[in-house]
Amino acid sequence: METTTLWTQYKQAPTEVLKKQLLLCYTNLVHYVIHHSKFVNLNIFDSRDYFQFGIEGLSEAVERFDPEFGTKFETYAIQRIRGKIIDELRKAQIKPRFSPFDEPGEPYFLNVSLDRTSGNDDSGTLHEVIPSDVELPEETAEKNEAKERLMECIKDLSERDRLIITLYYFEHLNYREISEVLDITVSRISQIHSRILDSLKGKLQEVGV
Numbered sequence: 429m430e431t432t433t434l435w436t437q438y439k440q441a442p443t444e445v446l447k448k449q450l451l452l453c454y455t456n457l458v459h460y461v462i463h464h465s466k467f468v469n470l471n472i473f474d475s476r477d478y479f480q481f482g483i484e485g486l487s488e489a490v491e492r493f494d495p496e497f498g499t500k501f502e503t504y505a506i507q508r509i510r511g512k513i514i515d516e517l518r519k520a521q522i523k524p525r526f527s528p529f530d531e532p533g534e535p536y537f538l539n540v541s542l543d544r545t546s547g548n549d550d551s552g553t554l555h556e557v558i559p560s561d562v563e564l565p566e567e568t569a570e571k572n573e574a575k576e577r578l579m580e581c582i583k584d585l586s587e588r589d590r591l592i593i594t595l596y597y598f599e600h601l602n603y604r605e606i607s608e609v610l611d612i613t614v615s616r617i618s619q620i621h622s623r624i625l626d627s628l629k630g631k632l633q634e635v636g637v
């Protein structure tokens with residue numbers, strides 16, 4: 429049965445049988461996320477754990493996805509899968525851990541550096557995304573307005589352009605990885621990315637942002 433037919437039937441009358449068939453169709457997305465992501469290694473999870481977390485995220489994506497939003501399921505699912513794995517890693521990180529060099533009963537916690545990047549070399553540091561205590565309300569409002577206008581401009585992009593922006597800025601894939609997903613050369617991805625940025629800047633300037 430074709431995927432489009434499965435989606436139509438599932439949205440009209442969701443059943444566990446149809447859901448399982450959809451999960452089987454998109455299991456490769458779980459392997460893709462695990463293979464292309466740099467998750468924190470806590471030495472307490474193995475590949476089976478990551479796969480299980482990923483399947484749970486994929487299951488949530490199938491349940492919540494709305495085709496009418498105009499977004500490809502793959503784009504939505506990748507975010508849900510990665511988010512689920514990260515959530516499980518965070519849960520494990522905030523639990524007390526005991527060092528063999530400490531006295532019994534003295535827990536220690538994993539440290540988080542505000543100056544440490546969250547991923548690859550292009551990632552920002554935590555202090556760059558934490559709102560400043562001295563930020564004025566007007567500045568916050570302006571930033572929120574700018575973000576809303578930016579998201580509106582992104583929604584107006586073509587499906588392929590939206591996917592590139594999503595993979596690059598939200599999924600943190602580099603040009604080579606995006607080229608593998610879209611089957612386009614790295615140089616072409618670079619050209620498209622530059623064009624998209626120029627287009628977005630122009631649209632934001634038109635509305636005074």
